Amino acid sequence: MPSGSLSNSDRRRLSGKVAIVGADESDEIGIVAHKSTLELHAEAARNALADAGIPMSEVDGIFTAGPGWSPSLQIAEYLGIRPRYTDSTTVGGSSFVIHVEHAAAAIEAGLIDVALITHGQSGHSDRRRPGAGRPPLDPWFPAAQFEMPYHVGGPATVYALACMRHMHQFGTTHEQLAEIAVATRKWAMLNPKAMMRDPITIDDVLSSRWITYPFHLLDCCLVTDAGGAVVVTSARRAKGCRKQPVLVLGSGEATTHQTIASMPDLTDTPASISGPLAFQMAGVRPQEIDVTEVYDSFTYTALVTLEALGFCKKGEGGPFVSGGRTAPGGDFPLNTNGGGLSYTHPGMYGIFLLIEAVRQLRGECGDRQVSGARLACVNGTGGTLSSTGTLILGAE
Amino acid sequence: MPQEQRPKPVPTPSPETRRYWEGCKSHELWLPFCRPCQSFFFYPRRFCPRCFGWDIEWRRVSGRGTVYSYAIQYRAFHPGWSDETPYVTALVELEEGPRLYTNLVGVEPDPKSIHCDMPVEVVFEEISEEISLPKFRPVST
Numbered sequence: 001m002p003s004g005s006l007s008n009s010d011r012r013r014l015s016g017k018v019a020i021v022g023a024d025e026s027d028e029i030g031i032v033a034h035k036s037t038l039e040l041h042a043e044a045a046r047n048a049l050a051d052a053g054i055p056m057s058e059v060d061g062i063f064t065a066g067p068g069w070s071p072s073l074q075i076a077e078y079l080g081i082r083p084r085y086t087d088s089t090t091v092g093g094s095s096f097v098i099h100v101e102h103a104a105a106a107i108e109a110g111l112i113d114v115a116l117i118t119h120g121q122s123g124h125s126d127r128r129r130p131g132a133g134r135p136p137l138d139p140w141f142p143a144a145q146f147e148m149p150y151h152v153g154g155p156a157t158v159y160a161l162a163c164m165r166h167m168h169q170f171g172t173t174h175e176q177l178a179e180i181a182v183a184t185r186k187w188a189m190l191n192p193k194a195m196m197r198d199p200i201t202i203d204d205v206l207s208s209r210w211i212t213y214p215f216h217l218l219d220c221c222l223v224t225d226a227g228g229a230v231v232v233t234s235a236r237r238a239k240g241c242r243k244q245p246v247l248v249l250g251s252g253e254a255t256t257h258q259t260i261a262s263m264p265d266l267t268d269t270p271a272s273i274s275g276p277l278a279f280q281m282a283g284v285r286p287q288e289i290d291v292t293e294v295y296d297s298f299t300y301t302a303l304v305t306l307e308a309l310g311f312c313k314k315g316e317g318g319p320f321v322s323g324g325r326t327a328p329g330g331d332f333p334l335n336t337n338g339g340g341l342s343y344t345h346p347g348m349y350g351i352f353l354l355i356e357a358v359r360q361l362r363g364e365c366g367d368r369q370v371s372g373a374r375l376a377c378v379n380g381t382g383g384t385l386s387s388t389g390t391l392i393l394g395a396e
Numbered sequence: 397m398p399q400e401q402r403p404k405p406v407p408t409p410s411p412e413t414r415r416y417w418e419g420c421k422s423h424e425l426w427l428p429f430c431r432p433c434q435s436f437f438f439y440p441r442r443f444c445p446r447c448f449g450w451d452i453e454w455r456r457v458s459g460r461g462t463v464y465s466y467a468i469q470y471r472a473f474h475p476g477w478s479d480e481t482p483y484v485t486a487l488v489e490l491e492e493g494p495r496l497y498t499n500l501v502g503v504e505p506d507p508k509s510i511h512c513d514m515p516v517e518v519v520f521e522e523i524s525e526e527i528s529l530p531k532f533r534p535v536s537t
Contacts, residue, residue, distance in 0.1 A: 139408035142439045148405040149529055150485055150499050153473020160467035161487055168465070168512035213468035213482075213507060261438065261487055261497045266465055 011281040018104040019238035019245035022052025023358040026227030029344045030195045033125040038078050040120030040227030048229035053242030061085035061112035065095035085112045092382020096350040097389030101251035103232040120227035123347035158260040158384045160212040163300035165266040176318035178205035180299040181218045183327035188338025190368035196342040219299045221340035228351035246358045250282025250392035260384045271308035271379050274390040282392035286310045290373040291360045293353040295381040296339040333370045350380035361395040404476035406524050413440045415454050420528045423520045429455045438494035459518035461490040468505045488532050502533035
């Protein structure tokens with residue numbers, strides 16, 4: 001459990017106090033070479049605010065995780081607002097899920113009224129733009145001295161280590177991991193906005209080329225360009241918004257390490273801390289959840305997250321996802337937009353988990369709608385399985 | 397487009413980590429040891445990340461350990477490795493406790509030849525005047 005002396009009753013006070021009232025993507029997602037990351041932010045912000053029926057002039061808190069060294073400064077200036085509260089928490093793809101908890105705290109404390117959480121990233125097109133890419137690492141930082149000389153080429157190279165240990169310790173198989181890729185693709189086939197919509201089989205996954213053993217190509221998420229935004233306000237104000245509010249019933253945040261060598265247990269994720277915090281705050285058990293949206297940077301990320309959140313026992317993620325259980329028609333609807341594996345993944349994906357959970361709880365999902373969805377669980381994972389944010393969301 | 401020529405990154409020792417890299421240069425593995433906790437830790441800092449105590453000394457460790465996990469890299473995400481794929485990255489758990497991110501050498505990059513928990517020992521690869529990089533190879537039985 002996290003250090004400190006707060007009890008769960010302190011968290012309980014926040015349950016149901018704020019709501020997500022607007023959520024949307026940028027106008028285009030996928031390969032969007034003709035728009036900057038800032039334009040993707042702005043389009044998504046405009047669309048999410050329109051969804052909420054709140055004008056930009058009423059946004060007084062900005063939450064974002066990129067770009068550059070002072071993300072919220074850049075975004076506030078670009079959008080033309082002068083917020084009284086900014087939060088540039090950037091801990092990887094989980095950031096936006098964590099922003100919701102931070103926004104809830106700021107709103108409930110009376111510091112702000114309307115929080116805008118935005119993201120825009122050109123993971124695909126950045127590689128083709130001059131000067132784009134990651135800034136060099138401080139050569140005295142631990143990763144520069146103790147990881148880079150052995151080659152860390154991005155998330156795949158280190159998530160693979162975690163997956164390998166899980167396979168060794170619990171007997172998780174390539175076929176079980178492939179189940180997630182296949183089921184997620186089936187959801188994507190029902191989502192007109194998804195990038196990859198051709199059916200795939202378990203054999204297709206297993207015969208796709210190796211990226212980093214034990215990951216095949218089809219175990220890995222897409223690299224796209226996309227923007228997304230959500231709008232959060234008090235539950236009281238939410239009643240006057242354009243659409244049905246989605247209440248934040250529970251939230252949790254956890255951080256355990258940065259570099260993979262410092263990860264306490266390679267077969268776990270911080271979701272085993274943030275998950276129970278969120279479920280207890282909401283007063284909800286995992287079995288009561290109708291629809292689940294978890295970060296799927298790799299098939300393994302989704303599998304281990306289901307264990308950490310308590311949907312199945314530790315080590316039993318493989319059997320749990322087998323037999324198409326997480327596919328449309330299965331009894332555990334997971335990543336219903338097609339996920340980072342098949343819908344979109346511009347680099348940091350967490351904002352899109354929120355957008356899909358909101359749409360499911362409002363009943364806006366058309367062919368992929370999970371019927372009667374009232375409770376959703378969202379879990380963002382960032383860094384090298386380093387950081388998580390968990391939310392329990394409920395239809396009012 | 398011509399293949400980008402960029403050498404592999406070479407570590408730059410910092411004041412906190414110099415003792416570690418000096419050890420490596422003489423082909424010995426030296427790690428920081430927390431006197432109150434009576435345990436080693438990695439990576440080197442001037443304090444213990446477990447108890448945040450600053451009562452630290454350096455001790456030589458055995459260089460023996462086991463493969464906590466490994467991965468086989470088929471793609472060179474950095475041009476310095478483009479002629480070397482596939483190769484093996486690993487987390488090695490030393491007998492003394494800490495885990496090091498490293499490469500496995502002297503073994504086929506094939507899951508049939510490598511398994512978690514297999515015993516390994518340190519070897520040093522001299523990559524510059526100043527730096528010898530600790531890597532690990534299977535212990536011959």
